[in-house]
Amino acid sequence: MGMTITEKIIAAHAGKDRVVPGELVEVTVDVMLANDITAPLSIKELEKRGIATIADPEKIVLVADHNTPARDISSAENVKLMREFAKKHGIRHFFEGGEVGIEHVLLPELGLVVPGDLVIGADSHTCTYGALGAFATGMGSTDLAASWVLGRTWLRVPESLKFVLSGERRPFVTGKDLILFIIGQIGVDGARYCAMEFEGPVIQSLSMDERFTMANMAIEAGAKNGIIAPDDTTLAYVRATGTSRTPRLFSSDPDAEWKEIHTIDVSSIEPQVAFPHLPSNTRSVYAIPKIEIDQVVIGSCTNGRIEDLRMAASVLRGRKVRKGVRLLIFPGSPKVLKQAEEEGLIKIFLEAGAVIAPPSCGPCLGGHLGVLASGERCASTTNRNFIGRMGHETSEVYLVNPYIAASSAVAGYITSPERL
Amino acid sequence: MIRGKAVVFGDNVDTDVIIPARYLTSTDPEELGKHCMEGLDPHFPQRITPGATILVAGKNFGCGSSREHAPLALKGCGVSAVVAASFARIFFRNAINIGLPILESEEAARGIREGDTVSIDLARGEIRNETTGEIFWARPFPPFLQEIIAAGGLMNLVEKRVKG
Numbered sequence A: 001m002g003m004t005i006t007e008k009i010i011a012a013h014a015g016k017d018r019v020v021p022g023e024l025v026e027v028t029v030d031v032m033l034a035n036d037i038t039a040p041l042s043i044k045e046l047e048k049r050g051i052a053t054i055a056d057p058e059k060i061v062l063v064a065d066h067n068t069p070a071r072d073i074s075s076a077e078n079v080k081l082m083r084e085f086a087k088k089h090g091i092r093h094f095f096e097g098g099e100v101g102i103e104h105v106l107l108p109e110l111g112l113v114v115p116g117d118l119v120i121g122a123d124s125h126t127c128t129y130g131a132l133g134a135f136a137t138g139m140g141s142t143d144l145a146a147s148w149v150l151g152r153t154w155l156r157v158p159e160s161l162k163f164v165l166s167g168e169r170r171p172f173v174t175g176k177d178l179i180l181f182i183i184g185q186i187g188v189d190g191a192r193y194c195a196m197e198f199e200g201p202v203i204q205s206l207s208m209d210e211r212f213t214m215a216n217m218a219i220e221a222g223a224k225n226g227i228i229a230p231d232d233t234t235l236a237y238v239r240a241t242g243t244s245r246t247p248r249l250f251s252s253d254p255d256a257e258w259k260e261i262h263t264i265d266v267s268s269i270e271p272q273v274a275f276p277h278l279p280s281n282t283r284s285v286y287a288i289p290k291i292e293i294d295q296v297v298i299g300s301c302t303n304g305r306i307e308d309l310r311m312a313a314s315v316l317r318g319r320k321v322r323k324g325v326r327l328l329i330f331p332g333s334p335k336v337l338k339q340a341e342e343e344g345l346i347k348i349f350l351e352a353g354a355v356i357a358p359p360s361c362g363p364c365l366g367g368h369l370g371v372l373a374s375g376e377r378c379a380s381t382t383n384r385n386f387i388g389r390m391g392h393e394t395s396e397v398y399l400v401n402p403y404i405a406a407s408s409a410v411a412g413y414i415t416s417p418e419r420l
Numbered sequence B: 001m002i003r004g005k006a007v008v009f010g011d012n013v014d015t016d017v018i019i020p021a022r023y024l025t026s027t028d029p030e031e032l033g034k035h036c037m038e039g040l041d042p043h044f045p046q047r048i049t050p051g052a053t054i055l056v057a058g059k060n061f062g063c064g065s066s067r068e069h070a071p072l073a074l075k076g077c078g079v080s081a082v083v084a085a086s087f088a089r090i091f092f093r094n095a096i097n098i099g100l101p102i103l104e105s106e107e108a109a110r111g112i113r114e115g116d117t118v119s120i121d122l123a124r125g126e127i128r129n130e131t132t133g134e135i136f137w138a139r140p141f142p143p144f145l146q147e148i149i150a151a152g153g154l155m156n157l158v159e160k161r162v163k164g
């Protein structure tokens, strides 16, 4: 019996020839990530106990991306705590100020994660790095604190679900629509505790940016990780980062064991809109009533990369944001922002009447920079539309791709580019 | 033995409703506890008798973000244990790591109503609905997790390992 890519990466980090689903293993970890919401808990836990042992500072990454630039005094204190901790332990990969991007945009871009890695992060969207052919999963602050000390963590080897995507994509159907469609099919716990592996001709044709979008939302189906086997597209991306780390290429054996195999013909998939308050409440954009909106957010670890901004700009070029609608654009990283500037996208956004916000999580989690008032509606390229996610409990978030988000900002209600 | 009145919620209770992001700048369980479940019921803390309330929920409890502030808020406002049909995996780890007792049982999640008196024997995984007399059994934890639970959380184990 063969193994899946997920099982192979876990086995390699557990010092074993093979592992099987359900097995509990202890693994070495290549990258251990936390942000300004989760790191303070980890740091306080260690300091309270007087533990000053850190296994390997090179493997720790700390990104102050959530409540930054500091939203209030306590957010500022949290970043200060991270800064001092990084200094004390010689942690080089601490990002704040002008170096900050959203962690899951930043780490791949800087070559801090490479194929074959085992990554844990105190952030649920750590699963994003699966797009590189790494095993990456979210945990909590205590798990991270323990891994910083031990350099290891424990895992239950997940069962794997395989999604094979083939067919021709329709216009304006992106990686976001494919993953929303899948979540709509299997539900928000459809992949609970499992690995989601994506493959097939459609996946091979996707750019890295769209692959990141898909792996990013695996957690929205409850998955432990999402993963795509590395290919030439992956390697070209990794090489371009100039990383000094060496990729390790794994892929699933033909006789690996799958808990489920889903074969999906994408030809009939239309751009998706996930209605409040679950990412699985998906409908075709062509089959929805008129939903007027107050705000549009383009950005996040799901859709804050350069291609996402290009999609939005292709719609906004020469058009204006409807009066009464706020369009907020959050480039995912300083590099994305710089490139958008060089390509003239920022000018298009400004002329359309958008607000350009600093690279950060922004209003994605309702903390800061664009929070919704009671009853307000937002079309957003983010990944969650839970009750109160972006502000008041009675506000509503509709999850869409960047084309739909941009079109909706122009129309004032949720719509697609060809209907403008 | 844990004993208390049940407060009941449905499926897919996510971490954004357990503790909304605007409160995440705090790491203090008591402070977090004041806003626990605010997304679903702003008066939740008043429904709680600290040390004598058991939260019962449907499937996929704790889905969404990795914020450990969620189990901390539940602990901080005085919830003694959570019984659910199933848990989202990050929440599951977090609860065990910080020592919030959790039990997984579909039958119990179905068989307990708001206000029922429930008693739990954690070591045996026994959940008793004293109001109806029904008894349910939680899925047992693997020995490794039992070790973390017995140590009172993951960091106690880690501390032993580094300090010898």
Ligand code: SF4
Residues within 6 Å of the ligand: A066, A102, A103, A104, A123, A125, A300, A301, A302, A360, A361, A364, A365, A382, A383
């Ligand atoms: S962009 Fe949103 S989902 Fe992504 S890491 Fe930030 S808060 Fe979390």
